[in-house]
Amino acid sequence: MSTSWQEMLDLGARSVARAEPEPEAEERRRGVFRQLRESLSKSRRALVEEISASLFDRIDEEAWERLEEALILADVGAPTTAAVVERLEREVEAGTVSADGEAVRERLIEVLAEVASAGRRPIDLSGEPAVLLMVGVNGTGKTTTIGKIAWHLTNELGLSVILAAADTYRAAAAEQLAGWAERAGAEMVRADPGGDPGAVAYDAIAAARGRGADVVIVDTAGRLHTQGNLMDELAKVRRVIGKQLPDAPHETLISIDATTGQNGLRQAKIFAESVEVDGVVLTKLDGTAKGGIVLAIASELGIPVKLIGTGEGLEDLRPFDPTDFARALLAA
Amino acid sequence: MFDQLSDRLQATLSDVRSRGKLNEGDVDAAMREIRLALLEADVNFKVVKGFTKTLKERCLGAEVLESLDPGQQVVKIVNEELTALMGGAGRELVVAPSGPTVILMAGLQGSGKTTACAKLARHLGEMGKQVALAACDVYRPAAVEQLVTLGERIGAEVYEQGTEADPVEIAAWALDRARAEERDALIVDTAGRLHIDAELMDELAKIRKRTKPHNVLLVVDAMTGQDAVGVAESFAEAAEFDGLVMTKLDGDARGGAALSVKAVTGRPILFASTGEKLEAFERFHPDRMASRILGMGDVLSLIEKAEKQVDEDEAIALQEKLQRDQFTLEDFLKQMRQVRKMGPLGGLLKMLPGMDSMKQFKGVDVDEGELDRVEAIILSMTPAERANPALINGSRRKRIAAGSGTRVQHVNQLVKQFGQMRKLMRHMMSGKVPDPQQLAQMSGGAPRPKVRRR
Numbered sequence: 076m077s078t079s080w081q082e083m084l085d086l087g088a089r090s091v092a093r094a095e096p097e098p099e100a101e102e103r104r105r106g107v108f109r110q111l112r113e114s115l116s117k118s119r120r121a122l123v124e125e126i127s128a129s130l131f132d133r134i135d136e137e138a139w140e141r142l143e144e145a146l147i148l149a150d151v152g153a154p155t156t157a158a159v160v161e162r163l164e165r166e167v168e169a170g171t172v173s174a175d176g177e178a179v180r181e182r183l184i185e186v187l188a189e190v191a192s193a194g195r196r197p198i199d200l201s202g203e204p205a206v207l208l209m210v211g212v213n214g215t216g217k218t219t220t221i222g223k224i225a226w227h228l229t230n231e232l233g234l235s236v237i238l239a240a241a242d243t244y245r246a247a248a249a250e251q252l253a254g255w256a257e258r259a260g261a262e263m264v265r266a267d268p269g270g271d272p273g274a275v276a277y278d279a280i281a282a283a284r285g286r287g288a289d290v291v292i293v294d295t296a297g298r299l300h301t302q303g304n305l306m307d308e309l310a311k312v313r314r315v316i317g318k319q320l321p322d323a324p325h326e327t328l329i330s331i332d333a334t335t336g337q338n339g340l341r342q343a344k345i346f347a348e349s350v351e352v353d354g355v356v357l358t359k360l361d362g363t364a365k366g367g368i369v370l371a372i373a374s375e376l377g378i379p380v381k382l383i384g385t386g387e388g389l390e391d392l393r394p395f396d397p398t399d400f401a402r403a404l405l406a407a
Numbered sequence: 408m409f410d411q412l413s414d415r416l417q418a419t420l421s422d423v424r425s426r427g428k429l430n431e432g433d434v435d436a437a438m439r440e441i442r443l444a445l446l447e448a449d450v451n452f453k454v455v456k457g458f459t460k461t462l463k464e465r466c467l468g469a470e471v472l473e474s475l476d477p478g479q480q481v482v483k484i485v486n487e488e489l490t491a492l493m494g495g496a497g498r499e500l501v502v503a504p505s506g507p508t509v510i511l512m513a514g515l516q517g518s519g520k521t522t523a524c525a526k527l528a529r530h531l532g533e534m535g536k537q538v539a540l541a542a543c544d545v546y547r548p549a550a551v552e553q554l555v556t557l558g559e560r561i562g563a564e565v566y567e568q569g570t571e572a573d574p575v576e577i578a579a580w581a582l583d584r585a586r587a588e589e590r591d592a593l594i595v596d597t598a599g600r601l602h603i604d605a606e607l608m609d610e611l612a613k614i615r616k617r618t619k620p621h622n623v624l625l626v627v628d629a630m631t632g633q634d635a636v637g638v639a640e641s642f643a644e645a646a647e648f649d650g651l652v653m654t655k656l657d658g659d660a661r662g663g664a665a666l667s668v669k670a671v672t673g674r675p676i677l678f679a680s681t682g683e684k685l686e687a688f689e690r691f692h693p694d695r696m697a698s699r700i701l702g703m704g705d706v707l708s709l710i711e712k713a714e715k716q717v718d719e720d721e722a723i724a725l726q727e728k729l730q731r732d733q734f735t736l737e738d739f740l741k742q743m744r745q746v747r748k749m750g751p752l753g754g755l756l757k758m759l760p761g762m763d764s765m766k767q768f769k770g771v772d773v774d775e776g777e778l779d780r781v782e783a784i785i786l787s788m789t790p791a792e793r794a795n796p797a798l799i800n801g802s803r804r805k806r807i808a809a810g811s812g813t814r815v816q817h818v819n820q821l822v823k824q825f826g827q828m829r830k831l832m833r834h835m836m837s838g839k840v841p842d843p844q845q846l847a848q849m850s851g852g853a854p855r856p857k858v859r860r861r
Contacts (some may be wrong), residue, residue, distance in 0.1 A: 147452045150632040153443055213655065213683070214517025214628065244683075246556035249548040254548025299658040320666025332517060336449030338660035359516060362601045364634035387516070387546070 080227070083381060083394035087201025089289065091232045096369045134167060134174045142183070151367035152337050154191045155374065159186055180405070187401035191380065193373040195397070198354065198381050199325045200228075204237075204283040206291045206316060206323040208276075210309060210350060211330035212342055213297030216358035216384055218248070220253025220330055221292050223384070223392035233346030234289040239264035240298040241272035241312060252294050258389055262288070272296070272308065274313035280319050293324065300345035310349040328381065330356045331365035343372045354381035357395070361385045365404050411515030415440045416481050434466045437481050448700045450663030451636045454670045462488055486697050493666055494693030498650055498675045501621040507539075507585040508592045509618050513611055513646050514626035515638060519654035521550065523626050523680055524596040526688035527652075530678075532561060538590035541581035542567035543574040543614065544598035547704035554596055562683060564588070574598070574610060579617045595620070602641030608690035611646050617708040623648040624677065627664055629656045635664035635672050643672045653691065657682045661700050734829055736793040740785045743778065767777050784821050 139160055146156040163183055166172040172182045200207070207224070209217045220237060228234040238256050240263055242248035249265040256263040264279040276293045283291045287406055298305040310355065316323045329352045331339050357366045357380050369380045380395040438459045451716050461665045465484055510527065512520050521544070529539040540558050542565055544550035551841045558565035566581035578595055582750045585593040595618060600607035615623065625648040627635060642648055653665055656679050665676055676691040728734050785793060787810035792798050799807070800820060808815045 077632070120631060144452055147446060148633045150449075150634070153446045208443070212630070212658070214519055216517060246560075247552035250549035250552045251547070299655065301657065301659050332628075332630075334515065334634045334638075335630050335659065336503075336663070337447055338449070338630040338658065341659060342630075359601075362515070362634065363603060363637050364632065368632070 077399050078396040080231070080393040084232075085199050085201050086196040086232070087203070087205070089131075089201075089234070090220075091234070100403060114379075117297075132169055134176070134179055135334075139164060145405060146367065149365035149367035150336050151337075151404070152371050153341070154369075155190070155371045159183075161188065162186060170393070174372065183405070184398065184401045187370065188397035190370045190374050191395075191397040191400055194377040196353070196379065196381075198328075200290055201325060202320070204288055204291050204320075204324040205325050206280060206293065206320060208293045208295070208313065208316065208324035208327040208350065208373040209330065209356075210295050210327060210346055210352070211297060212299055214334045215297065215330040216356070217330045218242070218251055218255065218294055219387060220328075220358060220382070220384055220392065221252065221294050221395050222259050222354050223389055225255065225259035225261040225290075227392060228290055228391040236261035236290045236292060237279050237283050238263045238284075238289045239291060239293040241274050241275040241279075241293050243268055243270045243272050243275065244296040247404060248296065261292075273312045276312055276316050277319055280316065281325070287288065296341055302343050306345065306349040313350045326353050327351055328356050329356050329378075330358050330384075331369065332364075332367070333357055333359045333371070334362060334364040335366075335368060337368060337371075339368035340371045340375065343378055347376060347378065351391075352378055353378055356380075356382045356384060358384035360403075361391070366400075367404055369400075415444075419483075420481065424647065431467060434463055437466065439464050441481075445663060445666075446700060447665035448661035448702065449630075449635075449667075450700065451633055451667035451671070452665045454636070458488070458492070458666075460842040486694075486701060489666065489697035489700060490694045492678070492768040493669050493696055498677060500677065501649070502622050507582070507590045508622070509582065509585075509595065509620040510592060510622045510624060511595045511615060511618060511620040511646070512624050512626055512652075513598070513642060513648065515595050515628075516547075516627045517600065518599065518626045519652075519680060520599065520626045521553055521557070521596050522683070522685075523624075523652050523654060523688075524554065524594045525561055525563075526680060526685050528558075528563045528592075528594055529561040529685050530688050531592050532563065537589070537594045538594060539564040539566060539581070539585050539588070539590045541565075541578055541585075541593060541595040543577050543581075543595055545570040545572065545574055545577070546598045550598070552594075557685070561652060561736070566568075575617055576614045578614045582618050593618075599645075602638045602645075608641070608645040615646055622650065624650055624652050625668075625673040625674070626652045626654060627668060628809040629653050629664065630658060630660035633667075635667045639672050639674075643674070648674060650675050652676070652678045652680060653696075656680060657687065660704060662696060663700050664698055665696050690696045705753055736785050736788065736796060736825060737790065739825060740782065740793070743782065761830070780811070780813055780817060781821055783819055784808075784813055787811040796825060 077300075098389075119155060142163075144158055146159065147153065151159075153310055161170070163179065163186060166182065167174050167179060198207075199205070209221055210278050211217050225236045226240060228236050231385055236259070238252055238261050240249040240252045242252070243266055246268075249263075249268075253263055253265070262282075264275060264282055266275045266278075272295060276291075279291050279293065282288070293312070293316070298309065300306060313324065313327070327350050329343055331342065335342070343352065343355065355369055355372060355378055357369055360366060360383050372378050373380065380400070383393050383395050383400075385391045385393060416437055416762050419440055420433055441462065442455055442459050445458070446452065450458075462485060465488065466481060492758065496571045500508070500510070512524050512527075514520050524540055528540055540554055540563055542551045544554075551570060555565045555567065566577075566584050568577050568580070570762060574597065581595065595614065597611060597614065598607070600611065602608065623646050625639065625642050625646070627639070631638070651665070651668060651674060653662065653676055656662065669676065676693075676696070679691045679696075680690055681687045681689065728738060784807060787807045788799075792803065792807070799818070804815050804818045807818050813820075
């Protein structure tokens with residue numbers, strides 16, 4: 076069973092207005108076209124599992140090379156790939172894993188899932204109000220992800236959400252977030268362009284306290300981790316939040332685009348130096364990129380993936396499941 | 408660490424010099440290092456395979472010269488091959504013989520298309536062109552507003568019809584308007600789309616058909632990993648793009664995607680977007696990208712800047728002086744002044760290989776005030792003292808301090824640092840890798856770029 080929303084969200088003492096629907100009920104609620112698309116993708120997955128099984132028809136030098144290739148093509152990176160493959164080779168040699176295709180494949184998925192599970196913890200929304208801070212490089216999908224999270228919290232769990240448009244740099248950023256706020260049924264606090272991001276966060280939290288809202292989600296401007304002054308600004312926003320509400324932000328998520336290569340590790344590392352990063356949202360997994368770099372992020376930095384983005388629609392957000400992810404890595 | 412790849416290669420090939428020629432084992436070892444470096448740089452796995460094969464053939468035929476490091480020789484060959492692979496015949500934007508030049512921008516979500524459109528518009532505007540933009544992204548919230556805001560900033564007209572119209576129709580209508588208003592160029596911004604989204608790729612093909620662009624540019628994020636090849640191939644099929652724009656090059660992603668796309672599609676990279684400001688947009692330089700992919704830093708930009716300031720003969724004379732360890736404080740003053748003319752030292756420091764990732768230099772902005780002080784101290788010295796700092800005894804130090812309005816300890820510090828710098832230069836001239844700690848100690852003195860005879 077894949078990780079559920081219930082497992083991924085820690086809502087603290089709150090009793091939610093609506094019980095979380097069963098997966099089957101969820102499917103019934105979705106439109107016909109969506110069902111069709113999903114069934115098509117399921118059959119594609121079946122075919123794809125066939126293909127990945129053939130990786131291991133014979134456990135020979137070529138098979139290990141093909142495996143390496145598959146992982147590198149998934150952006151897992153040379154060091155992590157080497158570590159995983161070596162581990163598996165040793166286990167096969169030692170006899171703890173039998174040298175047949177199916178067994179090796181299953182063990183590999185276990186190992187990859189294990190690596191992907193490093194530091195695994197739910198998203199902390201127990202605060203009252205709970206403050207969630209979104210950070211990341213330009214174009215990785217922060218704002219869209221916030222829209223999706225807000226939608227899930229308001230629609231599925233009946234919580235009240237306030238969005239803070241603390242991206243005061245990008246042209247029409249507040250308008251973009253406002254579009255999502257409307258769709259998600261959340262309120263929004265904004266400033267004039269060029270305003271102070273910390274002040275927006277402050278105002279949003281004050282509003283949440285005043286109105287008794289459950290969650291504040293703070294959007295920030297995309298920034299490259301190589302820009303020291305922008306990283307300092309981010310640290311400042313975090314400090315402002317912390318001064319206003321002790322322990323806040325309760326959760327800081329970094330969005331990582333699944334198409335990102337090895338640079339993803341540097342991104343996570345440098346962002347984590349400026350603000351405490353609790354988890355990764357791996358976005359744009361609806362494309363062909365696998366996002367393998369998150370394995371290195373988890374194993375080297377202890378920062379787990381918590382959510383995955385699978386499209387541009389409100390519902391295209393799921394809790395991260397390490398085993399599902401591991402299978403997908405090996406799929407052709 | 409400077410030149411990570413060349414250091415690794417030096418270590419791998421350290422015993423080759425005595426033999427004079429690389430054997431196959433050496434080359435294999437070198438290829439492994441290169442393969443790792445390229446994979447680290449996100450070059451596509453299959454492209455790496457093909458590239459190292461070609462490279463190996465060339466390296467097996469290479470004679471290792473007595474005076475050169477085998478590691479350096481291999482790096483030189485790799486750099487050349489990479490540059491050739493990524494450069495080849497450059498390509499200018501195709502200009503329409505009559506009517507507006509149409510440029511269609513396409514790419515994945517978040518690649519930086521909209522910003523690139525505005526930057527390109529500004530770039531063309533600087534050349535005196537009248538540019539208009541077409542807002543054909545009707546899907547992403549506030550995409551139209553974003554383009555309109557950017558258009559206002561650069562003074563370019565934005566043709567939009569909100570989000571209810573069909574993007575293909577908007578594009579066609581925009582072209583009609585651009586013609587009617589006699590614009591020199593029309594840049595068409597489109598929605599980010601997945602290369603596997605048949606519907607949206609079809610829409611892109613339709614926009615292309617209706618607007619018959621003279622240039623179709625694929626916008627690619629410099630941090631893209633192995634997926635770049637698949638994306639490029641699909642976009643090549645659907646949109647037949649002519650060239651690429653690489654974005655977010657101000658990050659520290661090595662940008663191997665550039666090599667992958669060029670190798671697989673043969674399309675050149677035309678422009679590089681190097682920052683969030685609209686001015687941060689330039690023609691693409693294949694040789695600089697090759698160095699970056701190998702992790703060698705943007706040495707060439709620095710050399711270019713240096714060459715503008717330094718007279719070539721002077722430079723050669725100086726180099727000889729350094730080699731003979733005859734570098735004086737007078738020379739230092741001259742050099743420092745020239746280096747200062749090149750622009751804020753912080754920016755220059757970052758261009759040196761490995762510098763931008765070195766923690767000591769993070770956020771270093773060299774104190775210009777300190778440099779003023781150094782200059783004043785040297786000016787208070789007699790020519791004899793500048794030529795031979797060993798002369799400077801206690802009473803001379805007092806005089807120099809008084810004359811420059813500084814204190815004796817500043818004079819002491821300068822003389823000491825200068826001595827350290829000369830030692831460092833001796834190291835660098837003999838090809839050794841300088842110790843970062845030594846450099847960090849030399850506060851106020853920027854490491855000098857190597858100036859070489861063309």
